[in-house]
Amino acid sequence: MLRVSNKNKLIVSFVTLLLIGLIASTTVAYLHVKSGLEVAIQDELQLKAKFVAAELNHWTKGTIEQVEHFALHLELLEGDFQQHPNVDFFLKRHPNNYALEHLGYVIDRNGYYRITDWQPPETYDPRNRPWYIEGKLANSARFGKPYISVDSEKAAWLAVTAPIEKEGKFIGLAAAHIRFNYVLSMLRDLDVGMMGKAFLVDQYGNLDLPSIQNIDLLWLQDVKNIIKLGITGDLTLSSDTSEQLFYITKSIDHIASRIVFAVPKKAIAQKIYQDTLLLLIKFLIIFLTIMISLYLSNRHLLAPIFNYLELDSVTHLPSKKHAKQQISQTFLQTEKPGRLLIINMENFNRITATYPAEHVSLLQNMIKERIQLQLTTHSLLGNFSESRYIAYYQLNDETNNNLLDNIAAELAKLYEMASGEIYCNFRMGVCDFPAHGKDVETLIDNAFSALASVNRQHNNSFAVFTPKINQQFHDAQQIYNAMKKGLDAEEFTMVYQPQISRTSGTMFAVESLVRWYSTTLGRNISPVEFIPIAESNGLMVSLGNSIIKQVFCQISQWNEQGLDIAKISINISPQQLLAEHFFENLMSNIEQFSVPPAQIELEITETSLLKDPNTSIAILNKLSERGFSIAIDDFGTGYSSLEYLNMMPLHKLKIDRSFIIDLDKKAKSAVLVKTIIAMANNLNLEVLAEGVENEAEANTLQAMGCDKIQGYLYSKPLTAIDLASYMCKISKIEECA
Numbered sequence: 001m002l003r004v005s006n007k008n009k010l011i012v013s014f015v016t017l018l019l020i021g022l023i024a025s026t027t028v029a030y031l032h033v034k035s036g037l038e039v040a041i042q043d044e045l046q047l048k049a050k051f052v053a054a055e056l057n058h059w060t061k062g063t064i065e066q067v068e069h070f071a072l073h074l075e076l077l078e079g080d081f082q083q084h085p086n087v088d089f090f091l092k093r094h095p096n097n098y099a100l101e102h103l104g105y106v107i108d109r110n111g112y113y114r115i116t117d118w119q120p121p122e123t124y125d126p127r128n129r130p131w132y133i134e135g136k137l138a139n140s141a142r143f144g145k146p147y148i149s150v151d152s153e154k155a156a157w158l159a160v161t162a163p164i165e166k167e168g169k170f171i172g173l174a175a176a177h178i179r180f181n182y183v184l185s186m187l188r189d190l191d192v193g194m195m196g197k198a199f200l201v202d203q204y205g206n207l208d209l210p211s212i213q214n215i216d217l218l219w220l221q222d223v224k225n226i227i228k229l230g231i232t233g234d235l236t237l238s239s240d241t242s243e244q245l246f247y248i249t250k251s252i253d254h255i256a257s258r259i260v261f262a263v264p265k266k267a268i269a270q271k272i273y274q275d276t277l278l279l280l281i282k283f284l285i286i287f288l289t290i291m292i293s294l295y296l297s298n299r300h301l302l303a304p305i306f307n308y309l310e311l312d313s314v315t316h317l318p319s320k321k322h323a324k325q326q327i328s329q330t331f332l333q334t335e336k337p338g339r340l341l342i343i344n345m346e347n348f349n350r351i352t353a354t355y356p357a358e359h360v361s362l363l364q365n366m367i368k369e370r371i372q373l374q375l376t377t378h379s380l381l382g383n384f385s386e387s388r389y390i391a392y393y394q395l396n397d398e399t400n401n402n403l404l405d406n407i408a409a410e411l412a413k414l415y416e417m418a419s420g421e422i423y424c425n426f427r428m429g430v431c432d433f434p435a436h437g438k439d440v441e442t443l444i445d446n447a448f449s450a451l452a453s454v455n456r457q458h459n460n461s462f463a464v465f466t467p468k469i470n471q472q473f474h475d476a477q478q479i480y481n482a483m484k485k486g487l488d489a490e491e492f493t494m495v496y497q498p499q500i501s502r503t504s505g506t507m508f509a510v511e512s513l514v515r516w517y518s519t520t521l522g523r524n525i526s527p528v529e530f531i532p533i534a535e536s537n538g539l540m541v542s543l544g545n546s547i548i549k550q551v552f553c554q555i556s557q558w559n560e561q562g563l564d565i566a567k568i569s570i571n572i573s574p575q576q577l578l579a580e581h582f583f584e585n586l587m588s589n590i591e592q593f594s595v596p597p598a599q600i601e602l603e604i605t606e607t608s609l610l611k612d613p614n615t616s617i618a619i620l621n622k623l624s625e626r627g628f629s630i631a632i633d634d635f636g637t638g639y640s641s642l643e644y645l646n647m648m649p650l651h652k653l654k655i656d657r658s659f660i661i662d663l664d665k666k667a668k669s670a671v672l673v674k675t676i677i678a679m680a681n682n683l684n685l686e687v688l689a690e691g692v693e694n695e696a697e698a699n700t701l702q703a704m705g706c707d708k709i710q711g712y713l714y715s716k717p718l719t720a721i722d723l724a725s726y727m728c729k730i731s732k733i734e735e736c737a
Helices: 006-076 085-093 130-138 180-188 217-228 265-296 302-310 320-334 348-354 357-374 403-412 440-452 467-488 527-536 540-561 582-593 613-625 642-647 667-682 695-704 720-731
Strands: 101-107 113-115 156-166 169-179 197-202 244-248 257-264 338-345 379-385 388-394 415-417 420-422 426-433 462-464 492-501 507-518 523-525 568-571 600-605 629-635 652-655 686-690 708-710
Touching: 006 085, 006 101, 006 156, 006 169, 006 180, 006 257, 006 265, 085 101, 130 156, 130 169, 156 180, 169 180, 180 197, 217 244, 217 257, 244 265, 257 265, 320 338, 320 379, 320 388, 320 440, 338 403, 338 440, 348 357, 357 379, 357 388, 357 403, 357 415, 403 426, 403 462, 426 440, 440 462, 440 467, 467 507, 467 527, 467 540, 492 540, 492 720, 507 527, 507 540, 507 720, 523 527, 527 540, 540 568, 540 582, 540 720, 568 629, 582 613, 600 613, 613 629, 652 667, 667 686, 667 695
Parallel strands: 426 462, 507 568, 568 600, 600 629, 629 652, 652 686, 686 708
Antiparallel strands: 101 113, 101 169, 156 169, 197 257, 244 257, 338 388, 338 426, 379 388, 415 420, 492 507, 492 708, 507 523
C-alpha cells in the first residue's frame, strides 16, 4: 500500500483548498465587483455632489448677502435716492465679489433703472422682465430663473434681487446679474468619470436653459420620472430600457436647481468586466506563485509554518507568545538586571481607518526600525499586538540613561510615506527586572499599569512602574465600586457656599457643592477624589442628574418657606452637558419642582468646550434663551479660545482660587486678575473671585473692581439648615434676634 507522508498530505490538502478557493472566488468575483463598484460609484458621485452643492450654497449665500447689503444701503438713504450722489459712489466702490456684474436698482413707480457697466435700450422697461416680476412677488432676496439677455449678445444670465422698502412699502428692487456660464463652469470643472456628464435642472426636472446646456431630451424625461418617484441621492435607472444611470441631488439653496449626474450604463458594465478580469488574473498569479513557492520550498515546508506561528506577518518580529518565551529564556534566566517596555500607538485605529492596509504595514515597519536603532546590543523587540510592541534590554554600565527619552523622541518624529505625512502618538509603560517582577507575566502586568498611568496633560510619553501606581489603581477601583453603590443608596448630599457682595455685605447667590460619605469605605470622600473617577468611568451623568434633582428639590422647599435666594449655581460637567436629553431632563426638573430658570445658574468649565465646541455653545444658547444664567468656573485654568467666549451666552466669570492665593503679594497674579476683571467688565459680565480666605485678598480684589466674593473668609459650604441660619445672621432680621 502506498504510504503518503504527512508533509505530502499537507501539500495536497493545501493545494486542494487553494483550487477550491480559486474556483469559488472566480464564481463570485463578478457579483462582488459589480455590487462593490456600484457602491463606489455612488459614493464618489455623492461626495462630488456634496462638494459642488456646498460650493454653490456658499456662493449663493454670499451673493444674496451682497445684494441685500446694497438694498439696505438704499433704504437707509434719506429722501429720493434716484439722484442721490452716495448711490453712484457706492456702485463704483462696491466690490464685485461672487462674479456679480451689472449691480443696480429699479424704482417701481417710474421704471427708472440705474445699472453699472450696461446701457439699457431706450424702450427697455425692467418692470416687464421676468426677473423683476419674480423678485417683486417674492418680496425677499432671491435668485431668479435663468434668462436670455435682450441685447445682441443674447447671453444667459441669472438675476439676484432684493426688495427695497421705505416705511414698510415696496419701492423697488436692488439687482445684480451673473452669467449663467459661471454656474455651469463649476459643473464643467467636475470630473464625473466614465464619460459621464453633470447638468442643472429645476426642482421638477426641467432643464435650465436647454439651448445653453445642450442635454439629450430623453435624459430629461428620465430625470423627471425619477424626481416624481422622489428618488434622490441614489444611482438610479429610470427604466429597464434606459441607457443612463442618474444621480440627482436635492435643491441648491436660493436657486431651486438640482445637480444631475448622468453615467452611461455601458461604461459601468465595461468597468465591471475589466475589474473582474483583472481580479481573476490576480487570483491566477497568486495561485501560480504559491504553487511555485511550495514546489521550491518543499524541503523546508515546516520552517515557514513555524515562522508563521512565531513571527508577526507584517514586521517579522517575534509574536507575542514567542517574544515572551524568548525574554524568559534568553534574559530572565540569566538573572541580570533588565528593563521591559510596552510601547502603545495611541492613534492606531484612526490611522487604519484613514490609510490602506499596505501603508499601515509600511508604517509599522518604520516604527520597528526606529525602535531597533535605539535599543542596545543585548535586547529584543517583538510584536505584542497590531498597535503595541514589547521590548526588553539588559541594564548595565553601558546602557544609555536617556534611552527612554531617545525612543520617545524618535517615535514622535514625522513619518513620510507615499500616502502623505503621518504623526503618531505613543505611550510607553516601563518596569525593571527583578525590582518590579521576577517573571515575564508580572513584568508585563506592571508595564501595563505604568502605561495606564502616563499623564498626557503633563506632556509625558512614558512612565516607569512604581508600587504606588498599582495602589492608586486599586484605590480608584474601590472608589468606583463604592460610587456605584452610593448612587443607588443616595449617599451623595449637597452643601451650599454663599456668594457675598463686598460692597453691600449681602448674600446674592449660593453655589451648590456635592459631598459624599461612603458607607462602604467608611469615610468622607473628597470631590477631588471621586469626580475624576466618575468622569473616566461613565458615572458623571448619573451623578450630575442626582445633583440637579437634589438642588431643585431644595430650591422648591426654600421658595415655599419664603427664603429669598436669588440665584443658585450648579456645576455641570462636560460629559453631562453633551449627554443625550440633557436639556429635556433639565426642563423636566424645572416643571416638576416649579423652579424658575432665572433662579438657576449653570457653571461650566473651559474644558467643556474642547470636545465639541459647536454643540456645547448651541446647548448653552438654548439654555440661556430659556432664562438660565451661564457662568464659566475656574476661569483662566483651561485652554478655551477667546473666540468661544465671545460666542457663548455668558453672564459671569469665576476667577479660580489659584490666582487669588496671596494676590496682594504676587505681582503677576495681580496683573492676570486685573486683566480678567477688565475683560469681564468690557463684556458686561459679572465677575466673582472664588476661594477668598483673608481680608488682604478681598481688599485687593475690591480695589481692582471685583466686589463679589466666595470663600472661607465669609463662610464654608453649609447644609441647607445651616444656610438658613447664616442668612438670618447676616441680614439681621428682627424676628431672628
